[in-house]
Amino acid sequence: MDRKLEKILHRVQKPARYTGGELGSVMKDKHRDLIRFAFCFPDIYEVGMSHLGMKILYSMLNSIDDVWCERVFAPWTDFEAEMRREGIKLYGLESGDKICDFDFIGFSLMYELSYTDMLNMLELAGVPLRSADRDEDCPIVVCGGPCACNPEPVAPFADIFCIGEGEETLREVVDLYREHKRAGTSRADFLLAAAGINGVYVPAFYDVNYNEDGTVRDVSPNRRGVPERVTKRIVKDLDKAFFPDNLVLPFIDIVHDRAVIEIFRGCIRGCRFCQAGFIYRPVREKSPELLDRQAKTLCDATGYDEVSISSLSTSDYTGLEPMLNKMLEWTQPGKVNLSLPSLRIDNFPQELMEKISSVRRSGLTFAPEAGTQRLRDAINKNVTEDEILTTCRRAFSGGWTSVKLYFMLGLPTETEEDLIGIADLAQKVVDAYYHMENKPKGRAVNVNVSVSTFVPKPFTPFQWESQDSIETIDLKQKLLCSHIRSRKITLATHQAHKSSLEAALARGDRRLADVIERAHYLGCRLDGWDETFDFDKWMQAFAACGLDPKFYSGRRREYDEVLPWDHIDYGVTKRFLISESEKARRSEASKNCREACMGCGVNSLDGGCALCGK
């Protein structure tokens, strides 16, 4: 290890974030002719290392013989300051080499508040922030992840976006790059050829025109050979999709420090606020046998004693029971825990639940999202009060004493009654405990109510909605607080400022790039962290660019307004989103995809939809 780096490491917290050398990290001979890929996660090590998408793509890229993919994370403020002072450039954890010399720099954009980290990392790497300023020697900057569904606010910073699932697209981009590297063609030629790959969006090849009122007039290609609209890529058969057989095993404790399997993609539910529920369609399941094998392989390779079973709604997986029964055959004797987040336990067999100790440890969690049935219908969240109370009663008699309830505040059509409903529902859960006939003596019930702020997102039926102002959110939080009277209920609310910025960035257009760049120069980074988030600096950046965040977050848009992401196609049609939006206004729920096809349009994608049979 470099002596200068070692000295710095003595002065920072958790130096193992920056040393590499973990088991399972992939080493290749750097003297070979390799395509070097820096996979950057724009947040700190503990967050990035927990992310399944990165694990998949890291292994996938390294499975290609002449590609070496390395991990790069955002440094925490202490290490960043040292890097800048000592002139150390951002490096890959595997080789320790500066990533400005790599062929690719990839960014996984998981949340809008990480945009400044992308810029900060580019700056620390010594790579020009804007695509237009990069020359032939610069790495190709490729972005993906859920935020790529509205790539516009960060469009000028990326050379390429991979829209949709990256397993196949990224491989094709790398294959194309290899050809061009051999042929010695220019950067511009490569980008033009890349724009021909399905699912690839090269923002420099599109011009955005605006109306006088600041809305988008159109986004159109500025050269031939570039598609009018870019359609997202999906992996047709998840059983055949690449999945890692080993993981990088961190030394330090990370957010999700366990093996993980992905049981299906997509979601049958269609909750109207949930972006994941729309952009990851259609539902595609993996077979229980394959999942069982993948979980066992990962545990054997890593020594992990816990497997997380991941999906958007685990109870909706049709193979859940056979899969769990298969897994329990080796997890029980091997003392491996199964962890099932996103599990609805109302109709989950009791005996199976008892075998899954992690459910017991972490307590019960429900996400009713709204306080009244009326609003739950409007957002299409099909959990009823009866289901919640019945499950709680069952759990209380089984010895549980702690319940978590997740809600959202500021949802479209929300009234005072809906807010009071949150407090009422929490109170009913408390009452359910005390009305129990043989409740354990001397033990109190604990109901944790967590209330986040609604953020309208692209590709959801609420993409046209206005977000409440910060003042309104504060008032609503106070109102809710005043209706909670039991000391058995703990209320946690979220900082409205962050949600408000998130809303502006989520539905922003290309002009926001100036704001993000300005915020970066003002020192904004790690905006998702309370310690480092600086709302005033962001407002300063908006003002300096002559833009109003409320134009993006606090304005109701008409259905016929051209949206900044209209040239990106996620399969789900606007017509469908409008019909869902109208239903929301009538407080009318929709059926889930297994009950009936609602005609979302995703079956038009290559691969179709297995549920609606089209």
Added chain:
Amino acid sequence: MRKVRIRFRKLGRSRFISHLDLNRCMARAVRRAGVPVWYTEGFNPHPYITFAMPLSIFYGSLCEAMDAKLEGDMSFEEVKSRLSAQMPEGIEIYDIYEPVMKYADVAFARYKTRLEFGGAGAETLQSACDTLTDSGKLDIERTTKHGTRVIDVHQYLTDTRTDITVSDGSVEIDAVLPAGQNNINPSVFASAFEKYSGIAPDIEDVTRIEIYNGALEPFR
């Protein structure tokens, strides 16, 4: 059930693994190696592994000790070779045996402490050393969760077993310090330089060389 003591070196990149993280790292290594160690019972069973003496992050060691209990009849050699294959870069198992002494017997540890003073010549450093050894008392305060205590570093700098080598840019102190109950961390040397000689080292490289019982016999 047999008790087993595994001795290992912790050098290079593995010095950045903290004591807590090492615990987790070893538990996973044991699982991967398929070594039949005894698991704790109860709600959350995990391999029962204990360490003789925690090692500060950044410190290297040639003499770490880790105990476990073995179920079944796997030979010590087999355990050693299986575990060795699972060690992260920098950790090397060099011995395995049935414990002779108890952890509580550990009373001393020998450290090599290399203090680097960027740019300072040997003469300057020698006179700094002399200032320290000539003074009567070198009190350094250390605060732990058990409270604050004052350590007189002078006795350890001038001990007959202590060996000080001065060269351009660095001072190397080879010293035996109390360990276990009245543990003294070798970081007191860097503090003494900073507080009493007027020049602070900009980096401290410490390696634990050996641990001993009260009779200064190597720990077994």
